[in-house]
Amino acid sequence: MTFEMPQFALAAPEIWLGVMVCVVLIADLFDRSQQAQLAFFLTQIALIGAAGFALSTHWGAEPMLTFNGMYVSDSLAGLLKAAIAGLSALTLAYSRDYLRQRGLLKGEFYLLALIATLGMFVMASAASLLVLYMGLELLSLSLYAMVAFDRDSRMGSEAAMKYFILGALSSGILLYGMSMVYGAAGSLLIVDVAAAVAIGDNLLLMAFGMTFVLVGVAFKFGAAPFHMWIPDVYEGAPTAVTAFLGSAPKVAALALFLRLLAEGLGDLHDQWQLMAIILAVVSLAVGNLFALMQTNLKRMLAYSTISHIGFLFLGLIAGTDEGYAAALFYAISYGIMAAGAFGMIILLSGKGFEAEMIEDMRGLNERHSGLAFVMLLLMFSMTGIPGTVGFYAKWLVLQSLIEAELVWLAIVAVVFAVIGALYYLRVLKAVYFDRLDAPSAVEAPTGQKLVIAGNGALVLGLGLFPDTLITLCRTAFGL
Numbered sequence: 001m002t003f004e005m006p007q008f009a010l011a012a013p014e015i016w017l018g019v020m021v022c023v024v025l026i027a028d029l030f031d032r033s034q035q036a037q038l039a040f041f042l043t044q045i046a047l048i049g050a051a052g053f054a055l056s057t058h059w060g061a062e063p064m065l066t067f068n069g070m071y072v073s074d075s076l077a078g079l080l081k082a083a084i085a086g087l088s089a090l091t092l093a094y095s096r097d098y099l100r101q102r103g104l105l106k107g108e109f110y111l112l113a114l115i116a117t118l119g120m121f122v123m124a125s126a127a128s129l130l131v132l133y134m135g136l137e138l139l140s141l142s143l144y145a146m147v148a149f150d151r152d153s154r155m156g157s158e159a160a161m162k163y164f165i166l167g168a169l170s171s172g173i174l175l176y177g178m179s180m181v182y183g184a185a186g187s188l189l190i191v192d193v194a195a196a197v198a199i200g201d202n203l204l205l206m207a208f209g210m211t212f213v214l215v216g217v218a219f220k221f222g223a224a225p226f227h228m229w230i231p232d233v234y235e236g237a238p239t240a241v242t243a244f245l246g247s248a249p250k251v252a253a254l255a256l257f258l259r260l261l262a263e264g265l266g267d268l269h270d271q272w273q274l275m276a277i278i279l280a281v282v283s284l285a286v287g288n289l290f291a292l293m294q295t296n297l298k299r300m301l302a303y304s305t306i307s308h309i310g311f312l313f314l315g316l317i318a319g320t321d322e323g324y325a326a327a328l329f330y331a332i333s334y335g336i337m338a339a340g341a342f343g344m345i346i347l348l349s350g351k352g353f354e355a356e357m358i359e360d361m362r363g364l365n366e367r368h369s370g371l372a373f374v375m376l377l378l379m380f381s382m383t384g385i386p387g388t389v390g391f392y393a394k395w396l397v398l399q400s401l402i403e404a405e406l407v408w409l410a411i412v413a414v415v416f417a418v419i420g421a422l423y424y425l426r427v428l429k430a431v432y433f434d435r436l437d438a439p440s441a442v443e444a445p446t447g448q449k450l451v452i453a454g455n456g457a458l459v460l461g462l463g464l465f466p467d468t469l470i471t472l473c474r475t476a477f478g479l
Helices: 008-029 037-058 075-101 107-124 129-147 154-185 190-199 203-221 229-236 239-245 248-264 266-291 297-317 321-348 369-383 389-403 407-432 446-464 467-476
Strands: 064-066 071-073
Touching (some): 008 064, 008 107, 037 075, 037 107, 075 107, 075 239, 075 248, 075 321, 107 129, 129 154, 129 190, 129 239, 154 190, 154 203, 154 229, 190 203, 190 248, 203 248, 203 297, 229 297, 239 321, 248 297, 266 297, 266 407, 297 389, 297 407, 321 369, 321 389, 321 467, 369 407, 369 446, 389 407, 389 446, 389 467
8 A cells, every 4th residue: 555645636526525515505595496406406416426436536546545644545445435425315316205295305404415425435535543533423413413304303303312412422432442542553544553453562452442442333333232322213313314324324334344443453353353243143133123023114124224233243253355345245235225115115105194104014015016016125135035135245244254164153143134034024014915995096206216116126136136246345355
């Protein structure tokens, strides 16, 4: 990895997003449509452009450090940013009609989403503890505001307060751990931290700091037992916000783990592996068992998220590039599935009505067989049924565990995956087997129906032809 003087061209994705934040802010001031049309279209252009800049700037080039070693440009950063931008654009595409029906369609929503995406981009290319924390806080502060976007909602305000308090606590824990790592390494640069670990400098202090860092990262992921905020926030936030929150930030949390623990503290793998195993197993248990008892679809998906985070941690536990590539594939795949699941809730919701209960899915096959089939694909994929992208996501993680000689852990994961199938099948039972006395047609904009159809096609297409994404994930780690 070469070290260069500041090269602004390498930071083109962040610079583009920063400029577009200003453009969206100014354009929204002059938009007289009262529908935030200009902000919506400019935001989508910004995200698509950011994905293009990320791939053209970072992908396939020699890894390079710039800005005094605080910013890294490599293929991993390119893929992470492209996935984050793509998932953000997908979830925002669902949001427009939902927000309009509730009087929440304002340019500030898209502005906050862009700023959050900028924070995620900074995390993906961070090569310094300080830059990593700055990106994380830029993301977190934007998400706090988005969760509380519906100021008239008591549940939304309560969810935002819980998220803010627990988020501030986790940020403090993470920062405390980072300060210990800095004290042990004598530098904020991740390459210097890795060098200090490799030669064995202050290992006791480094391991102590690593423990707090891992707890902070687990909070951001939403891994059990640090999952308390997820069900309440997912249920209380507007569904358009929940869709955004449940997709792209999960890829950003993986970037946080990879840059901080895999690259910086990778040589302490033996110390953090046991803690990661505990987090993974507890997340699988809590997520799947609590999801079985839910009747609210958003809360069920929240606990489902916790179980998926447990599976994602299984890929990281191996501590190998193959395991990290499997975890990256899982994070991207889950982001696509989560966007589709919450997009379906948005699509079926109407003015003054939230289709957030499992029973609200009753008779969907009679009302719209196409949407019912998309829901079938999404639930099958989350379960891990062959033919969908979720199957390959789980398969790659299990394969990395077996290669790391953690067969018992792979068996535990399979058992909990079978348990998880029960609550996904409950949704499909409502969709296909429960009947409505007077089924009514699904009224939704054609654009949203096309987006959900594309989302379903992506789940099916990546399930039938996963090689391209698998290759991209492996290439990002030099495999």
